[in-house]
Amino acid sequence: MGSNYPRSVRCCLPLCVLTLEAAFILIFAFFTSYDTSPKDKKLLGTYQALQDFTIMAALGLGFLTSYLRRHGWSSVAFNLFTLALGVQWAVLLDGFLSQPFHGKVTIKLSSIRLATMSAMSVLISAGAVLGRANLVQLAVMALVEVTAFGAVRLTYKQVFKMDDHRSMTHIHVFAAYFGLTSAWCLSSSLPKEAKKEVQAEKVQMATSPSLFAMLGTLFLWMFWPSFNSALLDLPNEKKNAVFNTYYALAVSTVTATSVSALNHHQGKINVTDIHNAVLAGGVAVGASCHLISSPWIAMVLGLLAGLISIGGARCLSVCFNHVLEIQDPSGVHYTFGLPGLLGGFSYIVLIVLEASGNPGTGFMMLMDTGALSFALAMGLVSGLLTGFLLKLKIWKAPRAAKYFDDQAFWEFPHLAVGF
């Protein structure tokens, strides 16, 4: 279809992936065993949280990026592939990096839950390179990003003495900037014409694909309280996290919808704003959801997150598209990046306000600022390295003319049926 010399992943993909799977199977065979502790009172709760995470990862993040007219199949299926691969590697890596390590990694329900969360960082970043990476590149990206995020979490645990919940706090910031720098690398060498071409009708909206994206948004919206609360142990912190996430999401939904209308000269709403900005509240409240003790703080955070997300999409996107030449078709920066930074700052402010007067306040503030900066820096640097890695010719990346096009990856029955 089209080019006489298509770049085919026919040999490359099965070779890489099956070798990788064989290696995984060998490592699992020699270094892992199942958890056989007899009693597990929280089995049901942990399983529910795992299911909620899986729904968010496979369905929510999959369909969130399915709004492109000609890229729906790839969005959803590539997302599932990346998730399945990322989780396997994340379980192994978490086991090896966790202390103490006694020759065998014990696989628990909670470790699969944690691994699903780590793999979600890859899925968020994959939204930034959407439509421009093939499956081999996504597999490479999954391996590198899970490793880099594992390193971040290990540093958090060892240096900053954080628990599981806190070490996951900056996942949105890390994943968003990882994705953005990767995307910058991928598109930096393209000729101007190719970029124009890509901007064409392929990234247009259409009704059904947008409804699928809305479905993804809704699943993320509905299960975000689980995402923010699942790793907390104390029932009161868990409850607070659910309350605050719920309120922040409600306010950011209302804010985003009305501010989106303010942006258009006829008061019309932009559908991409709705897909992205309604989630900003949940992201912004993520870091501090267990600490906030009154709904109004969560509501203010939700309001700010909605404003920042939509304001960023309007003001920064010009700068990003034309100056930095980063394409961010699915708005990763405005859904996860900026609200994540807001969440990081608000956490620092809250900690300082709570502990004001205590002797250790300054040190705590320094530590928390350091943790946020570390996530940001690691995201930028490892994303840049991954981007350069993904540009290697051996991965047989799709041509720019085939960007955002299912036909580059999928077998269509003799004549493609549009949509």
Added chain:
Amino acid sequence: MGSNYPRSVRCCLPLCVLTLEAAFILIFAFFTSYDTSPKDKKLLGTYQALQDFTIMAALGLGFLTSYLRRHGWSSVAFNLFTLALGVQWAVLLDGFLSQPFHGKVTIKLSSIRLATMSAMSVLISAGAVLGRANLVQLAVMALVEVTAFGAVRLTYKQVFKMDDHRSMTHIHVFAAYFGLTSAWCLSSSLPKEAKKEVQAEKVQMATSPSLFAMLGTLFLWMFWPSFNSALLDLPNEKKNAVFNTYYALAVSTVTATSVSALNHHQGKINVTDIHNAVLAGGVAVGASCHLISSPWIAMVLGLLAGLISIGGARCLSVCFNHVLEIQDPSGVHYTFGLPGLLGGFSYIVLIVLEASGNPGTGFMMLMDTGALSFALAMGLVSGLLTGFLLKLKIWKAPRAAKYFDDQAFWEFPHLAVGF
């Protein structure tokens, strides 16, 4: 984009909504606090029920009305907006109205769950004004209807001495007739031609939108047992509610599908019947689901609900459309109104049969009839008032020519891509 003088909500919507949000944040700041009771054994169960409700409200009711070819985006997104706004107000109102009130409203998981249920009454009513109300009107409607339904519930608790579950019983009847009278007000002043125009191809069926509506129906169908059982405390009543709802839904599905074929001269099924009537069983059994002690009663109710729902859609819709001039595009009357009335009557009959011979039977029957009539009357009256309120020019309602059209509300990329 048609008119040279479009009615834009550009200033109106953000002004109203952000002021409202600011007011909410202030009220929440001064009058609410989170529940901090240390132990909560039912945390997991309550959270699951809250999630089930959120899925029904955001996804089920959102997609249920997404079957119109050109109104899919609005159906889903406006539904989410209304839900997010309605829940905030319902939590506050429930807290202020509940006895005893000690200066501070304590926010529990169960109060958010109850508020989600109250907000669902708005979502049901919004189905009746579907395609004819803009976001400002929906926000006004949410505030008024949550308040009116709060008044109904307060009366039930104070006068009729009902518990939380019983006070929610007549939500379907209230919401359906509230919506229908609002819709009547909105359309009553339109010229004949405008109505004809609205009846045109915009309300036609198309495959994908109908599948989305089926998705919404399925989510409501699957989680209806949670809806009917979540507010019950005794495990046995909870189980009975689940059983009865399950059976009533199964029978109404089978009945609706086959009776729909009977209605067509070639035995073809109507897709709107399926969207609506399969749910009628769950609505009809709502009032008495905890009392019915044998599956066959629930099954008979499901059968009757299916028959009434489809019969009503065929016989009454002519009367409604042409005589009363109420447009009910999403069949709120046949999904929630008529089966809700059936449920109310069946509850009275069951109570009387159970207590026959006891001295207080007559009084109980009177009380229950009074409760049902009160919900119906409040729905009709407050719906009428809301309808007149919504007709005010300050809300900048869309023109009749733009009814049922996403283009009136949404920014489309230079050329609209049909579906």
Added chain:
Amino acid sequence: MGSNYPRSVRCCLPLCVLTLEAAFILIFAFFTSYDTSPKDKKLLGTYQALQDFTIMAALGLGFLTSYLRRHGWSSVAFNLFTLALGVQWAVLLDGFLSQPFHGKVTIKLSSIRLATMSAMSVLISAGAVLGRANLVQLAVMALVEVTAFGAVRLTYKQVFKMDDHRSMTHIHVFAAYFGLTSAWCLSSSLPKEAKKEVQAEKVQMATSPSLFAMLGTLFLWMFWPSFNSALLDLPNEKKNAVFNTYYALAVSTVTATSVSALNHHQGKINVTDIHNAVLAGGVAVGASCHLISSPWIAMVLGLLAGLISIGGARCLSVCFNHVLEIQDPSGVHYTFGLPGLLGGFSYIVLIVLEASGNPGTGFMMLMDTGALSFALAMGLVSGLLTGFLLKLKIWKAPRAAKYFDDQAFWEFPHLAVGF
């Protein structure tokens, strides 16, 4: 719409179905009662499992087969109808066949859960006759297949002394071969031209329907661990089942995606492969998921299942289509049949390896081989009988020219809007 002499189910369907429902209501009235045991610690867990099963059955299996351009409505709605009917009959049958039976069948949450699982066998088989059976035929098929599967389960319990979980093991093998032989019967008498016609553009892919099918696949994928683990009692077996299913699914997803690319001369992926083969891992691990004590075995099974499923779809489909003349549009054989057989064999191998050296090993192996063969044989024979039953003229089957066409079953507004 086409034929001047259409075969209408206008009288046939309501007559059959309402009579059946009336019979069900009578049987339920006289022979069943609700479970009223006061304490039920596992209520929440059982209800969650029931909900997960319902989601898999109504949503997952419904949308899995919705990828045909002109058959989406029928796929989803007929699936719901068959489920609602099948569950009612399965609850009754399970009650009557279970020992001891004391005049009254006690309906528990767990019996509805089991009945939903039995009804899923019908939904799987219905995928094989997809687009060629009307609602009356599906109702007949539901009654016969639930009965036949009940007989298989009774034999398993009585003769092979299996528990509930084990007796459900071979559901995929039974259902797949039941469906295939029924489909063979249905199409065996068609003239060659009719078959060609059916192969035309109606079975083509289109974007939105395929995304709906992906949605179904994802729901099955996400909840498959519940399917495999719900009937197990010991917490450790339950956990193992979840782990193994999760790993098998992850590996079969990765394998299927990459091997599908290997099959195409340009390295493009086939979307039907993705719909089907990603689930093969869950099917293959079903029989032995509670026994496998190390993830690598589950991963190897997932890998093999992915290979077999895609290999079968390429190599066997030619033989099936042209020699045996079995049409299997939704790939039931490759999703459920072959992986189910793989699962059965792997269970036997695992049992033998575990018990090697013990005196009873040979007998156990014989018993397990017997159980698998019995499921296969019963599926083939009862499917054949059902197929002949479905060919009777009294069911008013749709004409071959109307196969795979929603217009044969659904009322379209004067002009059909394609998709």
